[in-house]
Amino acid sequence: MTEPVLEVKKLCKSFGALVANKDVSFDLREGEIHALIGPNGAGKSTLIKQIAGGMTPDSGQVFFLGQDVTNVRTAQRARMGLARTFQVSALAMEYTVLQNVVLGALGARGDVFRFLKPALKDKELLGIAYEALERVGLEDSAAKITAEISHGQRRELEVAVALTLRPKAFLMDEPMAGLGTSSSKGLTRFLDNLRAQAPILLVEHDMDAVFSLADRISVLVYGELIITGTADEIRADREVRHAYLGEEEET
Template sequence: MTDPVLAVRGLCKRFGALAASRDISFDLRQGEIHALIGPNGAGKSTLIAQLAGGLKPDAGQVILNGDDVTALDTAARARRGLARTFQVSDLAGEDTVLQNAVLGALGATGRRPRLFGNALGPGALRGRAHAALERTGLGDVAAQRVADLSHGQRRLLEIAVALTLSPRVFVMDEPMAGLDGAGALRLRAMLAGLKAEAPILLVEHDMDAVFALADRISVLVEGRIIATGTVDEVRVDVDVRRAYLGDAP
């Protein structure tokens, strides 16, 4: 088996008396979608923040492509190939769709942005940004301001920006949230195709999507992973049924 692209080892995080992450360990392997599910308040967002670098764990390690990145900040982890999308779209709202995508392309160069030249002029940046927008079906709205986009389009733009980074791993926080049926289906198809490029850690509440997409599922309850396995394994896991699905036949 190949080394995991992203590995978490013994991650712990406390906020006062509340243990938000308790000794969490799991892997994300090449080519897979690994879904992270759990009821509200289970500690999913806290875990994502620790993976992306926004929150320092009290103990444990985050390993990206074999390197311990626990001490690195968000920007440094992004430069090492971790692309994150947000539960609530966090884009430059006054800017156009293209400008947001070019920002991603700019980050992907790994260099300090130049003080001269035209950011939106023809060239590698624009090409890379356009390619990502075309893939997500946003090519036609490239000139629109983000503030004027629909909710669904913003969700797609989050993913387009992540795509411009050509990441080694995707960490997606509820990408389906707020999408209508057709939009969710389109996104589902896109993610299924995307995992061949880089594995996806998918935090999602849409259980249909999770069961359709995930190669493996980890179930987080009260800051602890109580089960990890394939869809079928998790579906029949007694602990999961009791703790998460709420019935114990």
């Protein structure tokens, strides 16, 4: 078996008396979409932050590409190839769509300390930026101000910025949040193809998307990972149905 791209080992994090994550272990392998689901307050966001680098765990480790990155800072993890998208779009709102993707390409190239050459005339950066925009279908909106495009387009832009990093793994925090049915179906198809490029750790509330996309699903309840399995295994598991899916199946 090949080494997992991303591996989380016995991660623990508490805030005072509140245990947000307790001994969470799982991995993300080449070519897969691994979905992380769980009710609100289960500790998914805390977990994502520790994987992306914004938060240090109390104990446990995070391995990325075989390296222990537990104490590596966010920017460095991104440079290693860990691309994150946010639940609430994290974009430079005053910038044009193009400027946002060029910023991503710039970060990936790593030579940010250039003071005179105009960044938006850099052919290499523009090439990467437009390629990413075309893949998500935003090339026609390149000149629009980010604050003025639709919510759905911003979700797509968020993915486009992640693409400019040419990442080794994607970390996607609710990419479907707030999308209408047709947009979320479009994004589902897109992510389906994306896994060939790099594996995706997907945190998502949209169960249709999760069950149609995920190769494996992990369920987080009260900070603990209760099961990891295929979509069918998760559906069949009684504990999961009780803790999480139960209410949904009855409706």
